[in-house]
Amino acid sequence: MGPFTRVKGDLRYVLVAIDYMSKWAEAKAMRTINQQDCIKFMDAIIMSFERAWNEAQKGISCASSGKWTGRKPPPGRELMKYGTEARIPIETGSPSHGVINFDEISNIEGLKTNLELLDEVRDKAVKRMEGYKENTKLYFAKKTKIREYEAGDLVLRHTEASDPTNQGKLQPNWEGPYIVKEVLRPGTYKLSYLGGTEVPNTWHGARLRKFYQ
Structure with a gap:
């Protein structure tokens, strides 16, 4: 993401990685963003989780062992072996149901x-x-009200409708204004540029917004 306003250290960009399933996010402020920077960033994340996994293997008590080593994984990185259960030290020595009936x-x-x-x-x-x-x-669609426009109205068009590939958090959401040239049917319109040239395709009212001068 960026460029943003320069801050201390000449940092202008933010590199973000998000795990698709857990939504865990990692972010780092950077001076520039290139292929080498991205590789180093991902390597650092992988190594960090690998170290956390090793610590978790040493420090977490599993139901299959019934032992506690007294060590804990780093905060926020509590990783366990699939299907096992972590227990606190007092549980390993108390005659709990899980300990007594463990097979x-x-x-x-x-x-x-x-x-x-x-x-x-x-x-x-x-x-x-x-x-x-x-x-x-x-x-949320139940609450959506499609506005109706008349020929000659000035409107803005959603950028996602005009160019779905040109999207980003820092990109404008609306572009224009355009003129409603013709109402084909309720909710469907033909647009033209301010100079009078017709805009290709038809446009749904849900993708338009009234422009006020």
């Missing part, structure tokens, strides 16, 4: 079963996520 063979079989069902669980999670997005879209 290593059954535990291993249960972990294998969970791994076999992992793809199915992921597919269900993806479907739930898609359904949630669709329901959210329909909920």
Whole structure:
């Protein structure tokens, strides 16, 4: 992202990486952004999580061992082996239900079963996520009111409609103004530039906004 206003250290850009599933974000202010900078940035993230994983393997008590080493992973990087449970030191010495009834063979079989069902669980999670997005879209669409325009009105056009590839957080959302040349049907319009040249294609009212001089 950037360029922004220069700050101490001649920093003008922000390089951001976001994990798609967990939404964990890593950001770093930089002077410039090029291929080499991106490679170093990603290498630093990978190495950081690798160190956190090694610390977690040493410091987290797993149900399969029932032991506690007294070490903790770095804050915010509590990573565990899939299917295992972390316990605090007092739980390892107390006669809890999990400790008394622990069976290593059954535990291993249960972990294998969970791994076999992992793809199915992921597919269900993806479907739930898609359904949630669709329901959210329909909920907000109920509140959307499409404005009607008349020939001769000045309007702005959403940049996503005119050029979907030219999008970014720092890009303007609206462009124009344009003149409504013709109303083809309610909600559908032909536009023209201020000079009178017709704008190609037709445009939906949801992508237009009234321009006030």
